[in-house]
């Protein structure tokens with residue numbers, strides 16, 4: 496998998512979610528991109544029972560790009576532990592209800608997926624239990640696996656079709672610029688944005 | 701034969717001019733006839749065209765008069781026997797034969813052109829001097845080099861670049877196949893024949909090392925193409941070592957494939973591709989469209 500950058504596209508007052516997606520679709524198609532199916536990234540969060548000491552949260556995410564994997568990120572006060580497992584992990588979480596309860600509504604990003612030469616572009620509408628919250632644009636440059644190699648190129652591409660709202664790189668990439676990019680890095684970016692959306696919507700966790 | 705061709709051409713010309721008449725009749729009066737006296741203008745145009753037709757008809761008649769009766773029946777060779785064919789479905793064979801004859805004729809013509817072009821081209825990769833045997837003996841062939849010599853050359857190049865790792869394998873008897881990893885940017889498989897670079901395939905980091913499949917990514921397929929051009933450019937039968945070293949130096953410049961913008965237009969992307977060309981002398985990056 497190649498270096499991926501997730502970017503939140505600012506919403507305008509007079510535009511609805513579907514209109515924003517349509518607007519971006521038009522732009523990306525004008526550049527020569529071809530739609531190749533749909534995508535979905537979802538996230539469930541489980542919170543540990545208060546009786547078991549300091550609170551921990553497990554975020555369980557799925558990405559349609561890696562359909563056989565389940566990604567989970569365990570957050571404690573001091574550190575976060577990422578884990579990639581196969582589909583059975585979902586069943587395991589069901590068995591864990593005495594320890595981890597699900598309190599927070601599911602959040603997901605889904606929409607059309609485009610390909611343009613070696614780029615893969617995904618325009619996602621973010622919803623929390625079916626309520627529209629915003630637009631996340633994911634751009635993957637598949638030939639390149641090391642972020643520091645293609646920062647300039649990615650920024651040029653993003654600015655090319657999103658405009659000057661693209662400035663800095665995602666925070667979670669900044670301290671691993673010279674490492675080989677992993678699917679988990681995309682998940683981490685989605686989680687960061689999802690938690691932000693939740694915070695704005697007034698959910699805890 | 702000459703007369704026949706002339707007659708056929710004049711028939712063609714006649715048909716053209718008749719077609720033109722019908723064309724302008726169907727179009728009627730056009731805007732370019734203007735406002736004033738457009739009827740007369742249109743009529744005079746038609747008249748002119750009709751004159752041309754009569755003129756061309758005269759040409760046809762003249763050409764037909766020039767034709768001579770073919771002496772005796774036409775000899776069609778073996779195709780004569782086709783008329784004796786009694787199965788219904790094979791009677792259409794003649795037209796097919798004519799068609800394939802035309803094809804072979806065309807192929808002959810095209811290959812003549814191709815041969816003429818190729819013979820001007822200096823990209824010959826082997827000695828084919830039909831001349832004296834004496835000269836041939838003195839030439840060092842880059843095909844017949846001992847595996848040890850190849851290993852020495854390659855390991856010397858390997859030491860020269862510390863961000864390019866190479867490993868040699870010999871799956872096809874004595875000829876080396878070189879696997880090159882250029883940083884974490886790309887990988888390549890290079891097949892040698894002696895010290896001559898025979899084939900290059902460029903792939904992405906993490907893609908399978910093999911000689912037979914193309915890369916999944918457009919950018920590396922493009923670079924494979926460009927490497928082929930470079931391998932032919934650097935090829936030198938008299939200095940095979942230098943050829944390999946120059947090629948590898950050129951190839952090493954792809955280490956900045958994703959990070960260095962195009963020297964001409966200054967941007968990273970053109971048609972969603974990074975600068976996939978490296979100048980053969982200066983090693984500067986250019987987009988495919990910017991290199992000229």
Ligand SMILES: [Zn+2]
Nearest residue numbers: 962965987990
């Ligand atoms: Zn350029």
